[in-house]
Amino acid sequence: WSTTAQKVDGELHVGGLAVADLVAEHNTPAYVLDEADFRARARAFRDAFSAYDVFYAGKAFLCTAVAAWVKEEGLSLDVCSNGELTVALRAGFDPARIGYHGNNKTVTELRRAVAAGVGRIVVDSFVEIERLAMIVADTGLSARVMVRVTAGVEAHTHEYIATAHEDQKFGFSITSGDAFEAVRQVQVAPGLELLGLHSHIGSQIFDSSGFEVAARRVLALHARVSDELGVTMPEMDLGGGFGIAYTTQDDPSDPAQLATELSKIVEHECRALDIPAPRLSIEPGRAIVGPAMCTVYTVGTVKPVRLDGGAVRTYISVDGGMSDNIRTALYDADYSCTVASRTSTAPPVLARVVGKHCEAGDIVVKDEFLPGDVAPGDLLAVPGTGAYGRSMASNYNHALRPPVVAVRDGVARVVVRRETEDDLLATDMGDQ
Numbered sequence: 001w002s003t004t005a006q007k008v009d010g011e012l013h014v015g016g017l018a019v020a021d022l023v024a025e026h027n028t029p030a031y032v033l034d035e036a037d038f039r040a041r042a043r044a045f046r047d048a049f050s051a052y053d054v055f056y057a058g059k060a061f062l063c064t065a066v067a068a069w070v071k072e073e074g075l076s077l078d079v080c081s082n083g084e085l086t087v088a089l090r091a092g093f094d095p096a097r098i099g100y101h102g103n104n105k106t107v108t109e110l111r112r113a114v115a116a117g118v119g120r121i122v123v124d125s126f127v128e129i130e131r132l133a134m135i136v137a138d139t140g141l142s143a144r145v146m147v148r149v150t151a152g153v154e155a156h157t158h159e160y161i162a163t164a165h166e167d168q169k170f171g172f173s174i175t176s177g178d179a180f181e182a183v184r185q186v187q188v189a190p191g192l193e194l195l196g197l198h199s200h201i202g203s204q205i206f207d208s209s210g211f212e213v214a215a216r217r218v219l220a221l222h223a224r225v226s227d228e229l230g231v232t233m234p235e236m237d238l239g240g241g242f243g244i245a246y247t248t249q250d251d252p253s254d255p256a257q258l259a260t261e262l263s264k265i266v267e268h269e270c271r272a273l274d275i276p277a278p279r280l281s282i283e284p285g286r287a288i289v290g291p292a293m294c295t296v297y298t299v300g301t302v303k304p305v306r307l308d309g310g311a312v313r314t315y316i317s318v319d320g321g322m323s324d325n326i327r328t329a330l331y332d333a334d335y336s337c338t339v340a341s342r343t344s345t346a347p348p349v350l351a352r353v354v355g356k357h358c359e360a361g362d363i364v365v366k367d368e369f370l371p372g373d374v375a376p377g378d379l380l381a382v383p384g385t386g387a388y389g390r391s392m393a394s395n396y397n398h399a400l401r402p403p404v405v406a407v408r409d410g411v412a413r414v415v416v417r418r419e420t421e422d423d424l425l426a427t428d429m430g431d432q
Protein backbone atom coordinates (compact mmCIF):
# COMPACT_ATOMS: atom_id res chain seq x y z
CA TRP A 1 0.00 0.00 0.00
CA SER A 2 1.05 3.56 -0.50
CA THR A 3 2.04 5.45 2.62
CA THR A 4 -1.13 7.53 2.93
CA ALA A 5 -3.44 4.53 2.50
CA GLN A 6 -5.32 3.68 5.67
CA LYS A 7 -8.57 2.13 6.76
CA VAL A 8 -10.97 4.30 8.74
CA ASP A 9 -13.89 2.26 10.11
CA GLY A 10 -13.31 -0.31 7.40
CA GLU A 11 -13.30 2.27 4.63
CA LEU A 12 -10.10 2.65 2.66
CA HIS A 13 -8.72 6.18 2.40
CA VAL A 14 -5.86 7.28 0.13
CA GLY A 15 -4.35 10.75 0.00
CA GLY A 16 -6.87 11.91 2.59
CA LEU A 17 -9.89 10.82 0.56
CA ALA A 18 -12.31 7.95 1.03
CA VAL A 19 -12.02 5.58 -1.89
CA ALA A 20 -15.83 5.21 -1.87
CA ASP A 21 -16.14 8.97 -2.48
CA LEU A 22 -13.63 8.78 -5.33
CA VAL A 23 -15.69 5.99 -6.84
CA ALA A 24 -18.90 8.00 -6.49
CA GLU A 25 -17.28 10.63 -8.67
CA HIS A 26 -15.05 8.61 -11.02
CA ASN A 27 -16.63 5.15 -11.09
CA THR A 28 -14.73 1.83 -11.30
CA PRO A 29 -12.45 0.30 -12.31
CA ALA A 30 -10.02 3.09 -11.52
CA TYR A 31 -6.37 3.41 -10.63
CA VAL A 32 -5.79 5.62 -7.61
CA LEU A 33 -2.34 7.24 -7.62
CA ASP A 34 -0.96 8.59 -4.35
CA GLU A 35 1.05 11.60 -5.46
CA ALA A 36 2.81 12.18 -2.13
CA ASP A 37 3.88 8.55 -2.04
CA PHE A 38 5.21 8.65 -5.60
CA ARG A 39 7.16 11.81 -4.89
CA ALA A 40 8.55 10.45 -1.61
CA ARG A 41 9.84 7.29 -3.30
CA ALA A 42 11.37 9.31 -6.11
CA ARG A 43 13.07 11.56 -3.54
CA ALA A 44 14.34 8.58 -1.55
CA PHE A 45 16.16 7.31 -4.64
CA ARG A 46 17.41 10.75 -5.54
CA ASP A 47 18.79 11.29 -2.02
CA ALA A 48 20.41 7.84 -1.86
CA PHE A 49 22.07 8.68 -5.16
CA SER A 50 22.69 12.35 -4.58
CA ALA A 51 26.10 12.30 -6.22
CA TYR A 52 24.79 10.37 -9.18
CA ASP A 53 21.78 10.22 -11.41
CA VAL A 54 18.45 8.44 -11.05
CA PHE A 55 16.40 7.87 -14.19
CA TYR A 56 12.75 7.06 -13.52
CA ALA A 57 11.84 4.24 -15.93
CA GLY A 58 8.78 5.61 -17.68
CA LYS A 59 7.77 2.21 -19.02
CA ALA A 60 6.44 1.35 -15.55
CA PHE A 61 3.90 4.17 -15.82
CA LEU A 62 4.07 7.49 -17.59
CA CYS A 63 1.68 10.34 -18.23
CA THR A 64 2.29 14.05 -18.50
CA ALA A 65 1.59 14.70 -14.81
CA VAL A 66 3.96 11.96 -13.68
CA ALA A 67 6.70 13.20 -16.00
CA ALA A 68 6.24 16.65 -14.43
CA TRP A 69 6.55 15.20 -10.90
CA VAL A 70 9.71 13.34 -11.90
CA LYS A 71 11.12 16.59 -13.23
CA GLU A 72 10.14 18.53 -10.10
CA GLU A 73 11.73 15.92 -7.84
CA GLY A 74 15.00 16.30 -9.74
CA LEU A 75 15.20 12.87 -11.36
CA SER A 76 16.05 12.09 -14.96
CA LEU A 77 13.78 10.03 -17.19
CA ASP A 78 14.25 6.81 -19.12
CA VAL A 79 12.04 6.34 -22.18
CA CYS A 80 12.00 3.43 -24.59
CA SER A 81 9.69 4.54 -27.37
CA ASN A 82 8.66 7.54 -29.37
CA GLY A 83 5.39 7.63 -27.47
CA GLU A 84 7.13 7.90 -24.12
CA LEU A 85 9.45 10.56 -25.55
CA THR A 86 6.43 12.53 -26.73
CA VAL A 87 4.88 12.50 -23.27
CA ALA A 88 8.18 13.52 -21.66
CA LEU A 89 8.67 16.45 -24.03
CA ARG A 90 5.05 17.48 -23.60
CA ALA A 91 5.67 17.68 -19.85
CA GLY A 92 8.54 20.06 -20.56
CA PHE A 93 11.17 17.52 -19.54
CA ASP A 94 14.68 18.72 -20.34
CA PRO A 95 15.75 16.44 -23.24
CA ALA A 96 19.30 16.47 -21.90
CA ARG A 97 17.98 14.53 -18.89
CA ILE A 98 16.25 11.86 -20.95
CA GLY A 99 17.75 8.46 -21.73
CA TYR A 100 16.46 6.52 -24.73
CA HIS A 101 16.33 2.71 -24.71
CA GLY A 102 15.20 -0.05 -27.02
CA ASN A 103 16.54 -3.07 -28.86
CA ASN A 104 14.94 -2.15 -32.18
CA LYS A 105 14.89 1.60 -32.54
CA THR A 106 14.01 2.63 -36.06
CA VAL A 107 15.96 5.19 -38.04
CA THR A 108 13.00 7.55 -37.63
CA GLU A 109 13.01 7.09 -33.87
CA LEU A 110 16.75 7.61 -33.67
CA ARG A 111 16.56 10.72 -35.85
CA ARG A 112 13.91 12.16 -33.60
CA ALA A 113 15.86 11.34 -30.43
CA VAL A 114 19.01 12.95 -31.85
CA ALA A 115 17.11 16.00 -33.11
CA ALA A 116 15.38 16.40 -29.75
CA GLY A 117 18.80 16.36 -28.09
CA VAL A 118 18.15 13.48 -25.68
CA GLY A 119 20.95 13.19 -23.15
CA ARG A 120 21.85 9.62 -23.91
CA ILE A 121 20.95 6.91 -26.34
CA VAL A 122 21.56 3.38 -25.12
CA VAL A 123 22.67 1.38 -28.15
CA ASP A 124 21.79 -2.27 -28.31
CA SER A 125 23.12 -3.63 -31.64
CA PHE A 126 25.84 -3.06 -34.22
CA VAL A 127 23.27 -1.99 -36.79
CA GLU A 128 22.05 0.68 -34.40
CA ILE A 129 25.57 2.05 -33.97
CA GLU A 130 25.83 2.26 -37.77
CA ARG A 131 22.47 4.00 -38.03
CA LEU A 132 23.34 6.47 -35.35
CA ALA A 133 26.73 7.22 -36.92
CA MET A 134 24.94 7.84 -40.23
CA ILE A 135 22.36 10.13 -38.63
CA VAL A 136 24.92 12.31 -36.89
CA ALA A 137 26.98 12.45 -40.09
CA ASP A 138 23.87 13.50 -42.06
CA THR A 139 22.64 16.09 -39.65
CA GLY A 140 25.85 17.43 -38.23
CA LEU A 141 24.44 16.83 -34.76
CA SER A 142 26.08 14.65 -32.14
CA ALA A 143 24.79 11.94 -29.83
CA ARG A 144 25.84 10.81 -26.38
CA VAL A 145 25.87 7.04 -26.27
CA MET A 146 25.84 4.26 -23.71
CA VAL A 147 26.45 0.66 -24.68
CA ARG A 148 24.01 -1.88 -23.28
CA VAL A 149 25.89 -4.98 -22.19
CA THR A 150 24.77 -8.40 -21.04
CA ALA A 151 26.34 -9.11 -17.70
CA GLY A 152 25.67 -12.87 -17.85
CA VAL A 153 23.90 -12.95 -14.48
CA GLU A 154 21.06 -15.36 -13.75
CA ALA A 155 18.62 -12.98 -12.09
CA HIS A 156 16.11 -14.79 -9.90
CA THR A 157 12.89 -13.53 -11.37
CA HIS A 158 10.34 -14.55 -13.98
CA GLU A 159 11.96 -15.66 -17.24
CA TYR A 160 10.19 -12.99 -19.30
CA ILE A 161 11.58 -10.12 -17.24
CA ALA A 162 15.14 -11.40 -16.71
CA THR A 163 17.60 -9.74 -19.08
CA ALA A 164 21.18 -10.46 -18.10
CA HIS A 165 21.53 -14.06 -19.26
CA GLU A 166 23.05 -14.58 -22.69
CA ASP A 167 20.10 -16.15 -24.55
CA GLN A 168 17.77 -13.16 -24.93
CA LYS A 169 17.42 -10.17 -27.20
CA PHE A 170 18.97 -7.33 -25.18
CA GLY A 171 22.53 -6.07 -25.04
CA PHE A 172 25.98 -6.94 -26.27
CA SER A 173 27.54 -10.02 -24.71
CA ILE A 174 30.59 -9.29 -22.58
CA THR A 175 31.88 -12.84 -22.81
CA SER A 176 31.73 -13.09 -26.62
CA GLY A 177 33.70 -9.88 -27.05
CA ASP A 178 30.79 -8.09 -28.75
CA ALA A 179 30.50 -5.58 -25.94
CA PHE A 180 34.14 -4.52 -26.25
CA GLU A 181 33.81 -4.27 -30.03
CA ALA A 182 30.65 -2.15 -29.69
CA VAL A 183 32.45 0.24 -27.36
CA ARG A 184 35.32 0.47 -29.84
CA GLN A 185 32.96 1.26 -32.71
CA VAL A 186 31.16 3.97 -30.76
CA GLN A 187 34.45 5.44 -29.67
CA VAL A 188 35.83 5.81 -33.19
CA ALA A 189 32.59 7.05 -34.77
CA PRO A 190 32.73 10.80 -35.39
CA GLY A 191 29.84 12.58 -33.70
CA LEU A 192 29.22 9.81 -31.17
CA GLU A 193 30.28 10.56 -27.64
CA LEU A 194 30.95 7.42 -25.61
CA LEU A 195 29.47 7.87 -22.13
CA GLY A 196 29.79 4.40 -20.71
CA LEU A 197 28.32 0.96 -20.20
CA HIS A 198 24.76 0.10 -19.33
CA SER A 199 23.50 -3.06 -17.69
CA HIS A 200 19.97 -4.01 -16.65
CA ILE A 201 19.73 -7.50 -15.20
CA GLY A 202 15.96 -7.83 -14.95
CA SER A 203 12.93 -6.73 -13.01
CA GLN A 204 11.33 -7.53 -9.63
CA ILE A 205 14.67 -8.65 -8.19
CA PHE A 206 15.13 -9.04 -4.44
CA ASP A 207 18.54 -10.63 -4.27
CA SER A 208 21.15 -7.86 -4.30
CA SER A 209 23.92 -10.29 -5.21
CA GLY A 210 22.77 -10.21 -8.85
CA PHE A 211 23.40 -6.46 -8.99
CA GLU A 212 26.78 -6.88 -7.31
CA VAL A 213 27.96 -9.54 -9.74
CA ALA A 214 26.73 -7.46 -12.67
CA ALA A 215 28.48 -4.35 -11.32
CA ARG A 216 31.77 -6.24 -11.01
CA ARG A 217 31.56 -7.70 -14.52
CA VAL A 218 30.62 -4.40 -16.10
CA LEU A 219 33.42 -2.65 -14.22
CA ALA A 220 35.91 -5.23 -15.42
CA LEU A 221 34.96 -4.33 -18.99
CA HIS A 222 35.04 -0.65 -18.10
CA ALA A 223 38.63 -1.11 -16.86
CA ARG A 224 39.61 -3.11 -19.96
CA VAL A 225 38.36 -0.31 -22.19
CA SER A 226 40.45 2.11 -20.21
CA ASP A 227 43.53 -0.15 -20.51
CA GLU A 228 43.28 -1.20 -24.12
CA LEU A 229 41.58 1.75 -25.78
CA GLY A 230 42.98 4.39 -23.48
CA VAL A 231 39.47 5.78 -22.90
CA THR A 232 38.07 6.59 -19.49
CA MET A 233 34.33 6.34 -19.80
CA PRO A 234 32.71 8.90 -17.49
CA GLU A 235 29.49 7.04 -16.69
CA MET A 236 27.96 3.66 -15.90
CA ASP A 237 24.33 2.64 -15.49
CA LEU A 238 23.23 -0.39 -13.50
CA GLY A 239 19.61 -0.35 -14.67
CA GLY A 240 16.47 -0.84 -12.66
CA GLY A 241 14.71 -3.90 -11.35
CA PHE A 242 14.43 -3.31 -7.59
CA GLY A 243 11.69 -5.61 -6.32
CA ILE A 244 8.65 -4.45 -4.37
CA ALA A 245 6.23 -6.26 -2.07
CA TYR A 246 3.02 -7.37 -3.77
CA THR A 247 1.79 -9.48 -0.88
CA THR A 248 2.80 -9.78 2.74
CA GLN A 249 4.92 -12.80 1.70
CA ASP A 250 7.39 -10.54 -0.14
CA ASP A 251 10.14 -8.96 1.90
CA PRO A 252 11.87 -6.38 -0.28
CA SER A 253 15.15 -4.81 0.66
CA ASP A 254 15.18 -1.04 0.89
CA PRO A 255 15.89 0.02 -2.71
CA ALA A 256 17.50 3.28 -1.72
CA GLN A 257 19.82 1.40 0.62
CA LEU A 258 20.62 -1.04 -2.16
CA ALA A 259 21.48 1.91 -4.39
CA THR A 260 23.88 3.21 -1.77
CA GLU A 261 25.48 -0.22 -1.46
CA LEU A 262 25.90 -0.44 -5.21
CA SER A 263 27.72 2.84 -5.38
CA LYS A 264 30.03 1.65 -2.55
CA ILE A 265 30.82 -1.53 -4.49
CA VAL A 266 31.63 0.47 -7.60
CA GLU A 267 33.86 2.87 -5.71
CA HIS A 268 35.64 0.01 -3.93
CA GLU A 269 36.23 -1.93 -7.15
CA CYS A 270 37.49 1.17 -8.89
CA ARG A 271 40.03 1.75 -6.14
CA ALA A 272 41.18 -1.85 -6.53
CA LEU A 273 41.41 -1.44 -10.32
CA ASP A 274 43.05 1.93 -9.88
CA ILE A 275 40.64 3.74 -12.18
CA PRO A 276 38.45 6.75 -11.46
CA ALA A 277 34.91 5.72 -10.42
CA PRO A 278 32.43 6.47 -13.19
CA ARG A 279 29.39 8.58 -12.42
CA LEU A 280 26.79 5.96 -11.62
CA SER A 281 23.13 5.96 -12.56
CA ILE A 282 20.19 3.64 -12.03
CA GLU A 283 16.74 3.34 -13.59
CA PRO A 284 14.08 2.33 -11.09
CA GLY A 285 10.52 2.20 -12.36
CA ARG A 286 8.52 -0.30 -10.33
CA ALA A 287 10.07 0.67 -6.98
CA ILE A 288 8.88 4.26 -7.43
CA VAL A 289 5.42 3.93 -8.94
CA GLY A 290 4.43 0.35 -8.05
CA PRO A 291 3.39 0.88 -4.44
CA ALA A 292 2.02 4.36 -5.20
CA MET A 293 -1.08 3.08 -7.01
CA CYS A 294 -3.94 0.76 -6.23
CA THR A 295 -6.79 -0.38 -8.45
CA VAL A 296 -10.37 -0.13 -7.25
CA TYR A 297 -13.03 -2.43 -8.65
CA THR A 298 -16.72 -3.05 -8.00
CA VAL A 299 -17.75 -6.60 -7.19
CA GLY A 300 -20.27 -8.15 -9.59
CA THR A 301 -20.93 -11.87 -9.61
CA VAL A 302 -19.99 -13.95 -6.57
CA LYS A 303 -19.87 -17.67 -7.25
CA PRO A 304 -18.80 -20.44 -4.83
CA VAL A 305 -17.14 -23.28 -6.72
CA ARG A 306 -16.62 -26.70 -5.15
CA LEU A 307 -13.05 -27.95 -5.63
CA ASP A 308 -11.87 -31.57 -5.82
CA GLY A 309 -11.71 -32.76 -2.25
CA GLY A 310 -14.75 -30.77 -1.20
CA ALA A 311 -13.25 -27.38 -0.36
CA VAL A 312 -14.94 -24.32 -1.77
CA ARG A 313 -13.33 -21.41 -3.60
CA THR A 314 -15.40 -18.27 -3.97
CA TYR A 315 -14.95 -16.66 -7.38
CA ILE A 316 -15.48 -12.93 -7.06
CA SER A 317 -15.87 -11.21 -10.42
CA VAL A 318 -14.96 -7.56 -10.71
CA ASP A 319 -15.60 -4.99 -13.42
CA GLY A 320 -12.04 -5.05 -14.83
CA GLY A 321 -9.46 -7.81 -15.13
CA MET A 322 -6.63 -8.76 -17.45
CA SER A 323 -7.23 -5.65 -19.57
CA ASP A 324 -6.17 -3.39 -16.67
CA ASN A 325 -3.73 -5.82 -15.02
CA ILE A 326 -2.19 -8.46 -17.27
CA ARG A 327 0.55 -9.34 -14.78
CA THR A 328 -1.24 -12.19 -13.04
CA ALA A 329 -1.99 -13.92 -16.35
CA LEU A 330 1.37 -13.11 -17.93
CA TYR A 331 3.83 -13.68 -15.10
CA ASP A 332 1.76 -15.66 -12.65
CA ALA A 333 2.16 -12.60 -10.40
CA ASP A 334 0.79 -12.57 -6.86
CA TYR A 335 -1.44 -9.77 -5.63
CA SER A 336 -3.56 -9.22 -2.56
CA CYS A 337 -6.75 -7.23 -2.09
CA THR A 338 -9.12 -5.87 0.52
CA VAL A 339 -12.72 -4.77 0.76
CA ALA A 340 -12.47 -0.99 0.49
CA SER A 341 -16.02 0.08 1.25
CA ARG A 342 -17.01 -1.37 4.62
CA THR A 343 -16.09 -3.54 7.58
CA SER A 344 -17.31 -7.07 7.89
CA THR A 345 -17.33 -9.52 10.72
CA ALA A 346 -18.16 -12.46 8.43
CA PRO A 347 -15.63 -15.30 8.70
CA PRO A 348 -13.08 -15.22 5.86
CA VAL A 349 -13.40 -17.55 2.89
CA LEU A 350 -10.84 -18.57 0.29
CA ALA A 351 -11.52 -16.29 -2.65
CA ARG A 352 -10.18 -15.73 -6.14
CA VAL A 353 -10.75 -12.35 -7.75
CA VAL A 354 -11.38 -12.63 -11.46
CA GLY A 355 -12.17 -10.18 -14.23
CA LYS A 356 -14.92 -9.97 -16.77
CA HIS A 357 -12.99 -11.10 -19.84
CA CYS A 358 -13.74 -14.15 -21.88
CA GLU A 359 -11.05 -16.46 -20.62
CA ALA A 360 -10.42 -18.55 -17.54
CA GLY A 361 -6.92 -17.12 -17.06
CA ASP A 362 -8.43 -13.68 -16.47
CA ILE A 363 -7.40 -13.65 -12.82
CA VAL A 364 -6.61 -10.51 -10.82
CA VAL A 365 -5.82 -12.01 -7.40
CA LYS A 366 -5.16 -15.74 -7.34
CA ASP A 367 -5.80 -16.40 -3.67
CA GLU A 368 -7.03 -14.15 -0.92
CA PHE A 369 -9.05 -14.68 2.22
CA LEU A 370 -11.96 -12.25 2.05
CA PRO A 371 -15.02 -11.87 4.28
CA GLY A 372 -17.61 -14.51 3.43
CA ASP A 373 -20.28 -11.86 2.89
CA VAL A 374 -18.60 -10.02 0.00
CA ALA A 375 -21.47 -9.14 -2.30
CA PRO A 376 -22.25 -7.31 -5.54
CA GLY A 377 -21.63 -3.60 -5.14
CA ASP A 378 -18.77 -3.94 -2.64
CA LEU A 379 -15.55 -2.20 -3.59
CA LEU A 380 -12.32 -4.18 -3.76
CA ALA A 381 -8.91 -2.50 -3.82
CA VAL A 382 -5.75 -4.18 -5.09
CA PRO A 383 -2.51 -2.51 -3.90
CA GLY A 384 0.76 -2.27 -5.77
CA THR A 385 -0.65 -1.91 -9.28
CA GLY A 386 1.21 1.25 -10.23
CA ALA A 387 3.94 -0.41 -12.24
CA TYR A 388 3.06 -2.12 -15.50
CA GLY A 389 -0.66 -1.97 -14.75
CA ARG A 390 -2.03 0.98 -16.73
CA SER A 391 1.10 0.93 -18.91
CA MET A 392 0.33 -2.61 -20.12
CA ALA A 393 -3.45 -2.19 -20.13
CA SER A 394 -5.30 -3.19 -23.28
CA ASN A 395 -8.67 -2.86 -24.93
CA TYR A 396 -9.22 -6.62 -24.89
CA ASN A 397 -12.90 -7.37 -25.45
CA HIS A 398 -13.21 -3.67 -26.24
CA ALA A 399 -12.77 -2.81 -22.61
CA LEU A 400 -12.38 0.90 -21.91
CA ARG A 401 -9.09 1.49 -20.14
CA PRO A 402 -9.62 2.93 -16.65
CA PRO A 403 -8.64 6.41 -15.54
CA VAL A 404 -5.76 7.28 -13.25
CA VAL A 405 -7.00 9.50 -10.45
CA ALA A 406 -4.20 11.23 -8.56
CA VAL A 407 -4.90 12.07 -4.94
CA ARG A 408 -3.01 14.39 -2.65
CA ASP A 409 -3.93 16.14 0.61
CA GLY A 410 -7.62 15.49 0.18
CA VAL A 411 -7.78 16.63 -3.43
CA ALA A 412 -8.35 14.32 -6.40
CA ARG A 413 -7.64 15.04 -10.03
CA VAL A 414 -7.86 12.86 -13.10
CA VAL A 415 -4.42 12.65 -14.71
CA VAL A 416 -5.47 10.06 -17.29
CA ARG A 417 -9.17 10.01 -18.12
CA ARG A 418 -11.27 6.92 -18.65
CA GLU A 419 -11.56 5.87 -22.28
CA THR A 420 -14.92 6.26 -23.93
CA GLU A 421 -16.67 4.29 -26.63
CA ASP A 422 -15.84 7.17 -28.95
CA ASP A 423 -12.14 6.54 -28.26
CA LEU A 424 -12.65 2.92 -29.28
CA LEU A 425 -14.58 3.78 -32.39
CA ALA A 426 -12.17 6.53 -33.41
CA THR A 427 -9.75 4.01 -34.93
CA ASP A 428 -12.42 1.74 -36.44
CA MET A 429 -12.78 2.93 -40.03
CA GLY A 430 -16.01 1.08 -40.74
CA ASP A 431 -16.75 -1.00 -43.80
CA GLN A 432 -15.87 1.53 -46.48
Ligand code: LLP
Pocket residue numbers: 057059060078101161200202203204239240241242283284285286287327331387388392
Ligand atom coordinates in the same frame (compact mmCIF):
# COMPACT_ATOMS: atom_id res chain seq x y z
N1 LLP B 1 15.86 -0.07 -17.27
C1 LLP B 1 15.69 -0.91 -18.31
C2 LLP B 1 16.66 -0.94 -19.39
C3 LLP B 1 14.56 -1.76 -18.34
O1 LLP B 1 14.42 -2.59 -19.36
C4 LLP B 1 13.63 -1.72 -17.29
C5 LLP B 1 12.46 -2.58 -17.29
C6 LLP B 1 13.84 -0.81 -16.23
C7 LLP B 1 14.98 0.00 -16.26
C8 LLP B 1 12.89 -0.66 -15.09
O2 LLP B 1 12.75 -1.82 -14.34
P1 LLP B 1 11.93 -1.78 -12.96
O3 LLP B 1 12.72 -0.95 -11.99
O4 LLP B 1 10.61 -1.17 -13.24
O5 LLP B 1 11.83 -3.19 -12.54
N2 LLP B 1 6.33 -5.73 -17.53
C9 LLP B 1 7.15 -6.39 -16.54
C10 LLP B 1 8.42 -5.66 -16.29
C11 LLP B 1 9.22 -5.44 -17.54
C12 LLP B 1 10.41 -4.60 -17.26
C13 LLP B 1 11.03 -4.11 -18.49
N3 LLP B 1 12.19 -3.32 -18.29
C14 LLP B 1 6.35 -6.55 -15.26
O6 LLP B 1 5.18 -6.18 -15.23
O7 LLP B 1 6.86 -7.11 -14.28
